[in-house]
Amino acid sequence: MSETVDPISYYDSIAETFAKQASDKNANLFEYDGNMPSLLKLSDQISGNVLDYGCGAGNFTDMFSRDDRFVDGCDTSPHLVDIAREHYPAINFYNASKDGSVGLDKEYDLIVAKLVFHYVANLDATLASLSDNLRIGGHLLFSVPHPDKTQKHFSSEIDEGTYVDEVGQFGLTLPMVHRSLGRLSTLLANNDFSIVKTDIVYDKQVPKRLNVLAVRQLNKNV
Ligand SMILES: C[S@@+](CC[C@H](N)C(=O)[O-])C[C@H]1O[C@@H](n2cnc3c(N)ncnc32)[C@H](O)[C@@H]1O
Numbered sequence: 001m002s003e004t005v006d007p008i009s010y011y012d013s014i015a016e017t018f019a020k021q022a023s024d025k026n027a028n029l030f031e032y033d034g035n036m037p038s039l040l041k042l043s044d045q046i047s048g049n050v051l052d053y054g055c056g057a058g059n060f061t062d063m064f065s066r067d068d069r070f071v072d073g074c075d076t077s078p079h080l081v082d083i084a085r086e087h088y089p090a091i092n093f094y095n096a097s098k099d100g101s102v103g104l105d106k107e108y109d110l111i112v113a114k115l116v117f118h119y120v121a122n123l124d125a126t127l128a129s130l131s132d133n134l135r136i137g138g139h140l141l142f143s144v145p146h147p148d149k150t151q152k153h154f155s156s157e158i159d160e161g162t163y164v165d166e167v168g169q170f171g172l173t174l175p176m177v178h179r180s181l182g183r184l185s186t187l188l189a190n191n192d193f194s195i196v197k198t199d200i201v202y203d204k205q206v207p208k209r210l211n212v213l214a215v216r217q218l219n220k221n222v
Contacts (some may be wrong), residue, residue, distance in 0.1 A: 003121060004173045007119040008076045015079030028097035029167055034201045035143060035209050039114060042197055042213045043141050048109030054116030062090055074102055101129040108134055110122025113142040118176045125153050127191040134216045140193060146200060146207035150178035160184040192217050
């Protein structure tokens with residue numbers, strides 16, 4: 001029987017192995033050739049202050065660096081933050097708080113979260129917290145495993161539900177959250193975001209990633 005572990009502790013405990021693997025283009029062809037180009041294209045028009053939330057080893061954070069951008073990264077894993085700092089000294093990396101809040105007194109033009117939200121149990125709270133660090137009119141860009149894929153863990157169609165799945169080669173399973181596009185749209189709307197664009201990235205004609213660009217609107221209650 002495999003053991004189920006909390007994603008935050010898991011990534012911290014395998015930080016070095018994860019960093020090597022994440023930075024290896026050959027081991028991650030789908031991410032490098034398919035998913036990362038999709039995310040870079042969706043955010044191509046956006047400049048200014050950028051935060052990579054759940055930045056892992058910092059390899060994807062570095063891809064956002066451009067003359068017209070100031071890029072930061074943050075992660076809940078202190079070990080991954082150390083590794084990212086060592087590999088990319090020109091970028092500021094911060095420890096995100098374990099409750100999911102960024103813990104920084106800074107406003108961004110763009111917050112990116114690649115393959116993070118499916119580990120977040122209370123996405124409503126995380127979106128509220130990320131919204132505090134985004135200027136009005138600022139953008140949130142995220143990538144999640146495509147809902148068609150995660151829906152397969154359930155016997156009937158549902159909007160949101162937790163499942164466990166194996167990760168890596170350590171015989172461990174992590175809790176992950178399936179959310180339909182409808183559910184994601186509702187959570188975004190509840191936090192004053194509206195969807196600008198979505199992109200589906202396919203692997204051999206099967207949807208593998210759902211990428212969403214949303215904009216933070218003026219709070220309707222203000
Ligand atoms: C699959 S990795 C993705 C890392 C990086 N964004 C990338 O694409 O290479 C997931 C990252 O999310 C972080 N993480 C895990 N659970 C989290 C949570 N509940 N809240 C915020 N970050 C979390 C992990 O420390 C890890 O760096």
